[in-house]
Amino acid sequence: MGKRERRRRRQRAKEAARHRPKPIVRDFPEGPSAVIRVVVPPEAASDLAELCFRYWERTSTGRWAYSVSELGGHAVPRAVSGACAAVLLNVPCSTCGEPAEVANRSEAAVVGGPMLDDPLRGRACPSCKRAARERRDEEQRLEQERRQRAAEEAARRSALLEQKITLALTQHRGMRLPDPLPRIDAVSTLVYEAMACHVLSQPGTPVPALKELGDLAWTGSPAQDGEALMRLRGHRLIAFDESSDRSCFALDEDDGLLYNIHGIRWRLVADEGQIKASVAALLNAVVTEHGPTADQRRRALASLVEAMDIDEVVDYLDGLLTVEYGYGPVPQSRRTELHETIRHGLGAGYTPGQMNCFAWRAADTAAGWKERHQASEGQAASAVVTILRSKIDDAQERRWAIPEYDRRYWQQSPPAHSHGRALVAEVRRVISEEAIRRCSACDGEGLTDAGTERALCRHLPTSRYSRKSIPTPEVRGTPSAEAAMTRQSECIGPSV
Ligand SMILES: [Zn+2]
Ligand SMILES: [Zn+2]
Numbered sequence: 001m002g003k004r005e006r007r008r009r010r011q012r013a014k015e016a017a018r019h020r021p022k023p024i025v026r027d028f029p030e031g032p033s034a035v036i037r038v039v040v041p042p043e044a045a046s047d048l049a050e051l052c053f054r055y056w057e058r059t060s061t062g063r064w065a066y067s068v069s070e071l072g073g074h075a076v077p078r079a080v081s082g083a084c085a086a087v088l089l090n091v092p093c094s095t096c097g098e099p100a101e102v103a104n105r106s107e108a109a110v111v112g113g114p115m116l117d118d119p120l121r122g123r124a125c126p127s128c129k130r131a132a133r134e135r136r137d138e139e140q141r142l143e144q145e146r147r148q149r150a151a152e153e154a155a156r157r158s159a160l161l162e163q164k165i166t167l168a169l170t171q172h173r174g175m176r177l178p179d180p181l182p183r184i185d186a187v188s189t190l191v192y193e194a195m196a197c198h199v200l201s202q203p204g205t206p207v208p209a210l211k212e213l214g215d216l217a218w219t220g221s222p223a224q225d226g227e228a229l230m231r232l233r234g235h236r237l238i239a240f241d242e243s244s245d246r247s248c249f250a251l252d253e254d255d256g257l258l259y260n261i262h263g264i265r266w267r268l269v270a271d272e273g274q275i276k277a278s279v280a281a282l283l284n285a286v287v288t289e290h291g292p293t294a295d296q297r298r299r300a301l302a303s304l305v306e307a308m309d310i311d312e313v314v315d316y317l318d319g320l321l322t323v324e325y326g327y328g329p330v331p332q333s334r335r336t337e338l339h340e341t342i343r344h345g346l347g348a349g350y351t352p353g354q355m356n357c358f359a360w361r362a363a364d365t366a367a368g369w370k371e372r373h374q375a376s377e378g379q380a381a382s383a384v385v386t387i388l389r390s391k392i393d394d395a396q397e398r399r400w401a402i403p404e405y406d407r408r409y410w411q412q413s414p415p416a417h418s419h420g421r422a423l424v425a426e427v428r429r430v431i432s433e434e435a436i437r438r439c440s441a442c443d444g445e446g447l448t449d450a451g452t453e454r455a456l457c458r459h460l461p462t463s464r465y466s467r468k469s470i471p472t473p474e475v476r477g478t479p480s481a482e483a484a485m486t487r488q489s490e491c492i493g494p495s496v
Helices: 003-019 046-056 076-083 105-112 126-169 186-201 222-234 272-288 292-324 332-347 352-373 377-398 416-431 433-438 481-490
Strands: 024-028 036-040 085-092 099-102 238-240 249-251 257-259 266-268 447-450 453-456
Touching: 024 046, 036 046, 046 076, 085 105, 099 105, 099 126, 126 249, 126 257, 186 222, 186 266, 186 272, 186 292, 186 416, 222 238, 272 292, 272 416, 272 453, 292 332, 292 352, 292 377, 292 416, 332 352, 332 377, 352 377, 416 433
Parallel strands: none
Antiparallel strands: 024 036, 036 085, 085 099, 238 266, 249 257, 447 453
16 A cells, blocks of 8 residues: 555545544533533434433432433333443542443442442442453353363363273283393392292282382382383383272373382283293393393392392391390491491301391390490490491401301391392302313303303203203202202292
8 A cells, every 4th residue: 555545544534533423422410510421422313312311411409300200211211321321520430540430320329429429439430340240250251161171171081091091901911022032130130030930829810019019029129129110011021910000090291191100010921831931031141141231230130139138137137126125226327337237248258147147146245235334225226236347357357157047037028039149149150160160061261152142151061951951950969050040930939
């Protein structure tokens, strides 16, 4: 559009405004004391306009000039309020500041008082009140809509959640063991083995959820085991059991399925025969794989088992002090030192059973010391740590033979503990110089060729060594390694 065209348009608009008919405005009473202004739109019929003015006409004494019945009866106010606007000139609204608009005489009296000039004193004019009411209604409507949408969304998510849970719980159907089996970490290996034991000893029952196993879980740490379970599921070695509590599941913001690892029950993928074979293969991989990654995994296994051993001795000592002597456990301030002391003893070559013996003797000595020195129970429970250390050092220095003490009746061990010990023992046997020296199937480093890769030799008697047949334990006086491993995977119940 050009400049000229725009100018012409502006001019035409001005012309139109000039010729547009104007509303008729009258104030009552006429003159400077006016309290009401009546505005009648130009298109109103002249008799209706006249009725409006008469209706609102007010005398200077503050009375209506005409009564409603004089004007035509009760239909008049409605006709008037539809045909014109009336405002009280001296009654500004607290909200909009404009003179308050009123619909009829009775509203005018309510808003402006008998003389129609009473200020609103903080109140809003009828149209502002109406607007506020409309706003409130609109907000309520929106809120209602929002609730409705939220309810619909909740119903949608609830249906989706049910659908996803069903899918997740039935996912195991048709699942097969991965081939080849994945390489899994030390914790996962022990957890898988302990779970397999459960399945083989109680066929047809689900593997319990972590929370059902209690504080010890599989390896003594529910948090550590929860992570292992997630990895095992990721490797498709285990799956959710259908008996899992459906309240363990939830949806995240993006409709993804979340689950509470502590509440899920599990099942192992594949049948019992395949489970036995996969456990044996996974354990064999831990023992025989060659290379830095495999070495690292064996170290992780050893420290995991050591941690369980330490916990067991700590538990033994705490139990003695609490149950037998009534002192209470070793105080918190000395627990790190206690752990270190037990680690030191195990590192010096003492077995957990021998460490229990040291703990027993230390508690006994601490009790005697307490009596002689009139010490408190807390002091005795603290002193036991120092005594334990000196007993280990003495025995080491003087090369005393230390017997092995079994766990006490009140002690519980995590199910994976015995599996871990057996596996660590087998790892140690396989890398022992003596076993390597005696074996004719491997080189000086204990390595052999397994297929295309170098692997650690299990040093099994060559004539009987075969993956399919299991050597009879009696032949060498002690159970052969493979037989020991197989027994582990066939064990009945997780406890030892
Ligand atoms: Zn207002
Ligand atoms: Zn060998």
